[in-house]
Amino acid sequence: MARTALITGASAGLGTEFARLCAHDKCDLVLVARRRDRLETLAAELETAHGVKAHVIAADLGSAGGASGLVSELRTRGISIDILVNNAGFGTCGRFVELDAAREMEELQLNIVSLVSLTHALLPQMIARKQGWILNIGSTAGFQPGPYMAVYYASKAFVNSFTEALSFELRGTGVTATVSCPGATKTEFASVAGTDSSRLFRMGASSAADVAREAYAAMLAGKPMIVHGLKNKLGVQLQRISPRAVVRMLAASLNRPPPSSKALPG
Numbered sequence: 001m002a003r004t005a006l007i008t009g010a011s012a013g014l015g016t017e018f019a020r021l022c023a024h025d026k027c028d029l030v031l032v033a034r035r036r037d038r039l040e041t042l043a044a045e046l047e048t049a050h051g052v053k054a055h056v057i058a059a060d061l062g063s064a065g066g067a068s069g070l071v072s073e074l075r076t077r078g079i080s081i082d083i084l085v086n087n088a089g090f091g092t093c094g095r096f097v098e099l100d101a102a103r104e105m106e107e108l109q110l111n112i113v114s115l116v117s118l119t120h121a122l123l124p125q126m127i128a129r130k131q132g133w134i135l136n137i138g139s140t141a142g143f144q145p146g147p148y149m150a151v152y153y154a155s156k157a158f159v160n161s162f163t164e165a166l167s168f169e170l171r172g173t174g175v176t177a178t179v180s181c182p183g184a185t186k187t188e189f190a191s192v193a194g195t196d197s198s199r200l201f202r203m204g205a206s207s208a209a210d211v212a213r214e215a216y217a218a219m220l221a222g223k224p225m226i227v228h229g230l231k232n233k234l235g236v237q238l239q240r241i242s243p244r245a246v247v248r249m250l251a252a253s254l255n256r257p258p259p260s261s262k263a264l265p266g
Ligand SMILES: NC(=O)c1ccc[n+]([C@@H]2O[C@H](COP(=O)([O-])OP(=O)(O)OC[C@H]3O[C@@H](n4cnc5c(N)ncnc54)[C@H](OP(=O)(O)O)[C@@H]3O)[C@@H](O)[C@H]2O)c1
Pocket: 008, 009, 010, 011, 012, 013, 014, 015, 032, 033, 034, 035, 036, 059, 060, 061, 062, 063, 087, 088, 089, 090, 091, 110, 137, 138, 139, 140, 181, 182, 183, 184, 185, 186, 187, 188, 189, 190, 192
Protein backbone atom coordinates (compact mmCIF):
# COMPACT_ATOMS: atom_id res chain seq x y z
CA MET A 1 0.00 0.00 0.00
CA ALA A 2 1.24 3.48 -0.82
CA ARG A 3 2.60 5.58 2.02
CA THR A 4 0.89 8.84 2.87
CA ALA A 5 2.80 12.02 3.73
CA LEU A 6 1.21 15.00 5.47
CA ILE A 7 3.03 18.25 4.75
CA THR A 8 2.13 21.45 6.57
CA GLY A 9 2.90 24.69 4.78
CA ALA A 10 2.77 22.97 1.39
CA SER A 11 1.53 26.09 -0.43
CA ALA A 12 4.98 27.70 -0.70
CA GLY A 13 8.74 27.40 -0.26
CA LEU A 14 10.17 24.31 1.41
CA GLY A 15 6.74 22.71 1.88
CA THR A 16 6.06 22.66 -1.87
CA GLU A 17 9.47 21.05 -2.39
CA PHE A 18 8.76 18.38 0.25
CA ALA A 19 5.47 17.60 -1.49
CA ARG A 20 7.32 17.19 -4.80
CA LEU A 21 9.89 14.83 -3.22
CA CYS A 22 7.24 12.66 -1.55
CA ALA A 23 5.15 12.49 -4.74
CA HIS A 24 8.25 11.53 -6.73
CA ASP A 25 8.63 8.58 -4.32
CA LYS A 26 4.99 7.60 -5.01
CA CYS A 27 3.63 8.73 -1.64
CA ASP A 28 0.05 9.87 -1.44
CA LEU A 29 -0.15 13.37 0.01
CA VAL A 30 -2.10 15.48 2.45
CA LEU A 31 -1.30 19.09 1.61
CA VAL A 32 -2.04 21.59 4.37
CA ALA A 33 -1.86 25.41 4.52
CA ARG A 34 -4.30 28.33 4.48
CA ARG A 35 -4.14 29.13 0.74
CA ARG A 36 -6.41 26.44 -0.68
CA ASP A 37 -6.05 27.61 -4.31
CA ARG A 38 -2.30 27.04 -4.25
CA LEU A 39 -2.70 23.61 -2.63
CA GLU A 40 -5.24 22.58 -5.25
CA THR A 41 -2.95 23.64 -8.10
CA LEU A 42 -0.05 21.69 -6.55
CA ALA A 43 -2.26 18.64 -5.89
CA ALA A 44 -3.41 18.57 -9.52
CA GLU A 45 0.17 18.94 -10.79
CA LEU A 46 1.52 16.11 -8.61
CA GLU A 47 -1.41 13.74 -9.21
CA THR A 48 -0.88 14.11 -12.97
CA ALA A 49 2.90 13.86 -12.87
CA HIS A 50 3.24 10.95 -10.42
CA GLY A 51 -0.11 9.12 -10.31
CA VAL A 52 -0.48 9.70 -6.55
CA LYS A 53 -3.55 10.84 -4.59
CA ALA A 54 -3.18 14.33 -3.16
CA HIS A 55 -5.70 15.44 -0.52
CA VAL A 56 -6.05 19.15 0.15
CA ILE A 57 -6.97 20.35 3.64
CA ALA A 58 -7.03 24.11 4.15
CA ALA A 59 -6.29 24.83 7.82
CA ASP A 60 -5.05 27.72 9.91
CA LEU A 61 -2.49 26.10 12.20
CA GLY A 62 -1.75 29.46 13.78
CA SER A 63 -5.13 29.39 15.48
CA ALA A 64 -5.90 27.48 18.67
CA GLY A 65 -8.17 24.80 17.16
CA GLY A 66 -6.23 24.44 13.89
CA ALA A 67 -4.25 21.27 14.60
CA SER A 68 -7.09 19.40 16.33
CA GLY A 69 -9.44 20.32 13.45
CA LEU A 70 -6.91 18.89 10.99
CA VAL A 71 -6.62 15.64 12.97
CA SER A 72 -10.45 15.30 13.05
CA GLU A 73 -10.56 15.87 9.29
CA LEU A 74 -7.99 13.08 8.76
CA ARG A 75 -10.15 10.73 10.87
CA THR A 76 -13.30 11.68 8.97
CA ARG A 77 -11.59 10.99 5.64
CA GLY A 78 -10.04 7.74 6.98
CA ILE A 79 -6.47 8.83 6.20
CA SER A 80 -3.55 7.46 8.21
CA ILE A 81 -0.18 9.14 8.02
CA ASP A 82 3.22 7.48 7.52
CA ILE A 83 5.31 10.64 7.03
CA LEU A 84 4.61 13.84 8.96
CA VAL A 85 6.44 16.96 7.78
CA ASN A 86 5.89 19.76 10.30
CA ASN A 87 7.11 22.53 8.02
CA ALA A 88 4.67 25.46 8.33
CA GLY A 89 6.20 28.36 10.19
CA PHE A 90 6.89 32.07 10.04
CA GLY A 91 9.04 34.70 11.68
CA THR A 92 8.53 38.25 12.88
CA CYS A 93 11.18 40.94 12.97
CA GLY A 94 11.56 43.99 15.19
CA ARG A 95 11.90 44.95 18.83
CA PHE A 96 9.79 42.44 20.80
CA VAL A 97 8.02 45.16 22.78
CA GLU A 98 6.89 46.90 19.58
CA LEU A 99 5.62 43.80 17.78
CA ASP A 100 1.92 42.96 17.66
CA ALA A 101 1.16 40.63 20.58
CA ALA A 102 -1.50 38.63 18.70
CA ARG A 103 0.92 37.95 15.83
CA GLU A 104 3.60 36.76 18.31
CA MET A 105 1.07 34.34 19.85
CA GLU A 106 0.14 33.09 16.37
CA GLU A 107 3.84 32.47 15.73
CA LEU A 108 4.14 30.37 18.89
CA GLN A 109 0.93 28.52 18.06
CA LEU A 110 2.12 27.64 14.54
CA ASN A 111 5.84 27.07 15.11
CA ILE A 112 5.50 25.19 18.40
CA VAL A 113 2.01 24.25 19.61
CA SER A 114 0.57 22.89 16.34
CA LEU A 115 3.82 21.02 15.64
CA VAL A 116 3.65 19.31 19.04
CA SER A 117 -0.10 18.64 18.72
CA LEU A 118 0.19 17.01 15.30
CA THR A 119 3.18 14.94 16.40
CA HIS A 120 1.38 13.78 19.54
CA ALA A 121 -1.80 12.91 17.62
CA LEU A 122 -0.13 11.01 14.77
CA LEU A 123 2.71 9.21 16.58
CA PRO A 124 0.64 6.44 18.24
CA GLN A 125 -0.58 5.04 14.90
CA MET A 126 2.99 5.11 13.52
CA ILE A 127 4.34 3.29 16.60
CA ALA A 128 1.53 0.71 16.35
CA ARG A 129 2.53 0.05 12.73
CA LYS A 130 6.23 0.01 13.77
CA GLN A 131 6.99 2.40 10.91
CA GLY A 132 6.91 6.15 10.44
CA TRP A 133 8.93 9.27 9.78
CA ILE A 134 8.64 12.70 11.37
CA LEU A 135 10.47 15.66 9.84
CA ASN A 136 10.32 18.91 11.79
CA ILE A 137 11.70 22.09 10.30
CA GLY A 138 13.81 23.84 12.89
CA SER A 139 16.51 26.32 11.97
CA THR A 140 20.07 27.41 12.56
CA ALA A 141 18.21 30.23 14.39
CA GLY A 142 17.51 27.65 17.08
CA PHE A 143 21.13 27.50 18.23
CA GLN A 144 21.37 31.01 19.70
CA PRO A 145 19.24 33.91 20.92
CA GLY A 146 18.15 36.24 18.11
CA PRO A 147 17.68 39.89 19.06
CA TYR A 148 15.11 41.56 16.74
CA MET A 149 13.65 38.10 16.00
CA ALA A 150 13.50 36.99 19.62
CA VAL A 151 10.31 34.90 19.48
CA TYR A 152 11.21 33.26 16.17
CA TYR A 153 14.68 32.19 17.35
CA ALA A 154 13.26 30.91 20.63
CA SER A 155 10.54 28.97 18.78
CA LYS A 156 13.17 27.27 16.64
CA ALA A 157 15.28 26.47 19.73
CA PHE A 158 12.18 24.61 20.94
CA VAL A 159 11.79 22.70 17.66
CA ASN A 160 15.47 21.71 17.54
CA SER A 161 15.51 20.58 21.17
CA PHE A 162 12.12 18.84 21.13
CA THR A 163 12.93 16.85 17.99
CA GLU A 164 16.35 15.69 19.17
CA ALA A 165 14.82 14.51 22.44
CA LEU A 166 11.94 12.79 20.63
CA SER A 167 14.32 11.00 18.25
CA PHE A 168 16.08 9.53 21.30
CA GLU A 169 12.80 8.38 22.89
CA LEU A 170 11.72 6.73 19.63
CA ARG A 171 14.76 4.44 19.34
CA GLY A 172 13.68 0.86 18.66
CA THR A 173 10.08 1.77 17.70
CA GLY A 174 10.58 1.80 13.92
CA VAL A 175 9.62 5.50 13.92
CA THR A 176 12.20 8.26 13.54
CA ALA A 177 12.20 12.00 14.19
CA THR A 178 14.51 14.36 12.30
CA VAL A 179 14.99 18.09 12.66
CA SER A 180 16.14 20.02 9.60
CA CYS A 181 18.08 23.20 10.40
CA PRO A 182 18.33 25.44 7.34
CA GLY A 183 20.00 28.83 7.34
CA ALA A 184 18.70 31.60 5.08
CA THR A 185 16.78 29.96 2.23
CA LYS A 186 15.07 31.49 -0.83
CA THR A 187 11.34 31.15 -0.09
CA GLU A 188 8.56 33.57 0.91
CA PHE A 189 9.88 33.47 4.49
CA ALA A 190 11.94 36.69 4.32
CA SER A 191 9.14 38.79 2.81
CA VAL A 192 6.61 37.45 5.36
CA ALA A 193 9.03 38.22 8.22
CA GLY A 194 10.12 41.54 6.70
CA THR A 195 13.77 40.48 6.69
CA ASP A 196 14.45 40.66 2.92
CA SER A 197 16.93 43.45 3.52
CA SER A 198 18.54 42.07 6.69
CA ARG A 199 22.28 41.33 6.52
CA LEU A 200 21.54 37.61 6.92
CA PHE A 201 19.55 37.45 3.68
CA ARG A 202 21.81 39.91 1.85
CA MET A 203 24.71 37.50 2.56
CA GLY A 204 23.07 34.92 0.30
CA ALA A 205 20.43 32.25 0.67
CA SER A 206 20.26 28.55 -0.29
CA SER A 207 17.83 27.15 -2.81
CA ALA A 208 14.67 25.65 -1.32
CA ALA A 209 14.95 22.59 -3.58
CA ASP A 210 18.48 21.82 -2.32
CA VAL A 211 17.55 22.22 1.35
CA ALA A 212 14.40 20.11 0.99
CA ARG A 213 16.27 17.34 -0.86
CA GLU A 214 18.88 17.13 1.90
CA ALA A 215 16.30 17.25 4.68
CA TYR A 216 14.19 14.56 3.03
CA ALA A 217 17.22 12.25 2.65
CA ALA A 218 18.15 12.82 6.33
CA MET A 219 14.58 11.96 7.35
CA LEU A 220 14.58 8.72 5.34
CA ALA A 221 17.97 7.84 6.88
CA GLY A 222 16.50 8.44 10.35
CA LYS A 223 19.10 11.06 11.31
CA PRO A 224 18.14 13.07 14.43
CA MET A 225 19.37 16.39 12.99
CA ILE A 226 20.71 17.94 9.82
CA VAL A 227 22.29 21.40 9.55
CA HIS A 228 22.29 22.43 5.90
CA GLY A 229 25.41 23.71 4.12
CA LEU A 230 29.04 24.13 5.16
CA LYS A 231 28.62 27.82 6.09
CA ASN A 232 25.79 26.97 8.49
CA LYS A 233 27.59 23.93 9.94
CA LEU A 234 30.63 26.12 10.68
CA GLY A 235 28.41 28.87 12.11
CA VAL A 236 26.73 26.44 14.51
CA GLN A 237 30.09 25.11 15.74
CA LEU A 238 31.58 28.61 16.04
CA GLN A 239 28.73 29.96 18.18
CA ARG A 240 29.16 26.97 20.55
CA ILE A 241 32.70 28.03 21.45
CA SER A 242 32.18 31.82 21.29
CA PRO A 243 31.39 34.04 24.30
CA ARG A 244 27.61 34.41 24.62
CA ALA A 245 27.82 38.23 24.43
CA VAL A 246 29.51 37.93 21.03
CA VAL A 247 26.90 35.42 19.86
CA ARG A 248 24.06 37.79 20.83
CA MET A 249 25.72 40.75 19.14
CA LEU A 250 26.36 38.84 15.92
CA ALA A 251 22.76 37.59 15.71
CA ALA A 252 21.49 41.14 16.34
CA SER A 253 23.68 42.52 13.55
CA LEU A 254 22.41 39.86 11.13
CA ASN A 255 18.74 40.51 11.90
CA ARG A 256 18.68 44.28 12.27
CA PRO A 257 17.18 45.90 9.16
CA PRO A 258 19.55 48.44 7.52
CA PRO A 259 19.01 52.09 8.56
CA SER A 260 17.50 52.94 5.16
CA SER A 261 14.55 50.60 5.83
CA LYS A 262 12.58 50.31 9.10
CA ALA A 263 15.05 51.85 11.56
CA LEU A 264 15.64 50.00 14.81
CA PRO A 265 17.87 52.05 17.09
CA GLY A 266 20.55 50.30 19.12
N1 LIG B 1 13.42 30.37 4.45
C1 LIG B 1 14.30 30.43 5.41
O1 LIG B 1 15.27 31.23 5.39
C2 LIG B 1 14.18 29.47 6.57
C3 LIG B 1 15.32 29.22 7.35
C4 LIG B 1 15.22 28.33 8.42
C5 LIG B 1 14.02 27.71 8.70
N2 LIG B 1 12.92 27.98 7.93
C6 LIG B 1 11.65 27.31 8.28
O2 LIG B 1 11.20 26.60 7.15
C7 LIG B 1 9.79 26.39 7.27
C8 LIG B 1 9.14 26.67 5.93
O3 LIG B 1 9.26 28.05 5.64
P1 LIG B 1 9.59 28.61 4.20
O4 LIG B 1 10.96 29.17 4.26
O5 LIG B 1 9.27 27.61 3.15
O6 LIG B 1 8.58 29.85 4.19
P2 LIG B 1 7.34 30.23 3.24
O7 LIG B 1 7.73 30.16 1.82
O8 LIG B 1 6.85 31.52 3.79
O9 LIG B 1 6.28 29.08 3.55
C9 LIG B 1 5.61 29.00 4.78
C10 LIG B 1 4.46 28.03 4.67
O10 LIG B 1 3.79 27.98 5.95
C11 LIG B 1 2.40 28.15 5.72
N3 LIG B 1 1.75 28.82 6.84
C12 LIG B 1 2.01 30.06 7.32
N4 LIG B 1 1.15 30.38 8.29
C13 LIG B 1 0.30 29.32 8.41
C14 LIG B 1 -0.84 29.05 9.21
N5 LIG B 1 -1.28 29.96 10.11
N6 LIG B 1 -1.47 27.87 9.07
C15 LIG B 1 -1.05 26.97 8.16
N7 LIG B 1 0.02 27.16 7.35
C16 LIG B 1 0.67 28.32 7.48
C17 LIG B 1 2.30 29.01 4.46
O11 LIG B 1 1.06 28.77 3.80
P3 LIG B 1 -0.22 29.74 3.82
O12 LIG B 1 0.28 31.15 3.86
O13 LIG B 1 -0.92 29.37 2.56
O14 LIG B 1 -0.99 29.35 5.04
C18 LIG B 1 3.44 28.43 3.63
O15 LIG B 1 3.01 27.30 2.93
C19 LIG B 1 9.33 27.30 8.41
O16 LIG B 1 9.12 26.53 9.58
C20 LIG B 1 10.49 28.25 8.61
O17 LIG B 1 10.57 28.75 9.93
C21 LIG B 1 12.98 28.84 6.88
